[in-house]
Amino acid sequence: MVRDRQPSQLALANRLGIDRTVMTYLVDDLVDAGLVERRPNPRDRRQRRVVATDRGRALVAAACEQVYQAECDLLGGLDQRERDHLRALLSKAACAHADDGHDACEVVGEDLDD
Numbered sequence: 001m002v003r004d005r006q007p008s009q010l011a012l013a014n015r016l017g018i019d020r021t022v023m024t025y026l027v028d029d030l031v032d033a034g035l036v037e038r039r040p041n042p043r044d045r046r047q048r049r050v051v052a053t054d055r056g057r058a059l060v061a062a063a064c065e066q067v068y069q070a071e072c073d074l075l076g077g078l079d080q081r082e083r084d085h086l087r088a089l090l091s092k093a094a095c096a097h098a099d100d101g102h103d104a105c106e107v108v109g110e111d112l113d114d
Helices: 009-016 020-032 054-074 080-095 104-113
Strands: 036-041 044-052
Touching: 009 020, 009 044, 020 036, 044 054
Parallel strands: none
Antiparallel strands: 036 044
């Protein structure tokens, strides 16, 4: 949605493991805040894609920068290899407790790799 992905609302709900009805309300709130838009899918006019607005992309970029700065502050005493190892261990610990119905770890891992 932010990184040039324009999923349908249903695909986004499935990817994030959110009930599709709840997803509708979440997207409505994001639209009202001016962070995303619903646009017709050129391949299927019955379907809408969720597309980040310039404001939405700017907000995500600012949040990512804040996270990056917090990581630098917190992990400043570790070299890159140690940081990578810590992330792998934290991911492993989190995935051990993941809901069997959804692979949230895979979703998060894909987003971290972007």
